[in-house]
Amino acid sequence: MSGTRYAQFCALARAAEIIGERWTLLIIRELLLAPTRFGDLAARLNDVSPALLTGRLNALIDHGVVRRATLPAPYNAQVYELTEIGLAIQPAIRELIRWGGRFLFPMREDDVFEPDWVLLALDAIAERSPTPVCRITLRVPHAGGRAGFIIEGGSQGTRIARGELAEGAAIEARFDTFLQILTRDLSLEEAASKKQARLEGSERTLRKLPQLFDLATARR
Structure with missing residues (x-):
């Protein structure tokens, strides 16, 4: 489970406990695009350590936001995917992207970019x-x-x-x-x-x- 806890009876506080940790929103971004293997997630989140990524994924699994799945043959690879509860966050992510657009420019020299x-x-x-x-x-x-x-x-x-x-x-x-x-x-x-x-x-x-x-x- 996530280590962050807010002692407040507030739905926003509960949401922040689940998705407010560093990297968590970006993990959800990747899984909105497609179910993804651990190694591919680590590669696209270029500064995250394997231990931290494991911890974030396990916390999301514990909250019912993410689950493990296995791709069918011939791949037979384990991936992480959003559950129905996880997919329900998509409208909020859409609005966060719109809000974040205010601060997108200028592009930073060390920014990486994925076409997806x-x-x-x-x-x-x-x-x-x-x-x-x-x-x-x-x-x-x-x-x-x-x-x-x-x-x-x-x-x-x-x-x-x-x-x-x-x-x-x-x-x-x-x-x-x-x-x-x-x-x-x-x-x-x-x-x-x-x-x-x-x-x-x-x-x-x-x-x-x-x-x-x-x-x-x-x-x-």
Whole structure:
């Protein structure tokens, strides 16, 4: 169990006892993306010791937030995954990501970046009300290569998925650059002229990108 205890009859205090320890929220971030092996968790949480990670996972298991599972053949690997109780935290994580966006820039020199985090970040700011109908490929370069995402607008709001469209509008940019385009701090034309972004297909479609995301609340 977690060592932190607040002697207060308050639901927020109880939540802080479970998820307020260092690294715990980031463990939950990784498990929201997919069930994950211990070694992969340790690699993505680049400064955490194996002993500390074990302790955090055991505390989450004790609270019913995380469980151990075994992947089917041919993998037969033990992974950690969120329980139904653990998955219920996703809306709160979404709002924390939105809130944290106020403090994201400037990017620090020692910041590491995992492309999977793009999914959670864009989901947090995706417009939930109807958006312009369009489909756009986002390619994000990173140390291991390039990650592709499909951004789709429509009557149900904006949806994000891994992958790339076979054709159509596409933008390739570092994720920090892409966020500046969404906030209109950087225009598509300026990003392209400075070679901070590579554009393909209809620029008219690509100009719809800021309309697909709700950054007003996240930036206040």
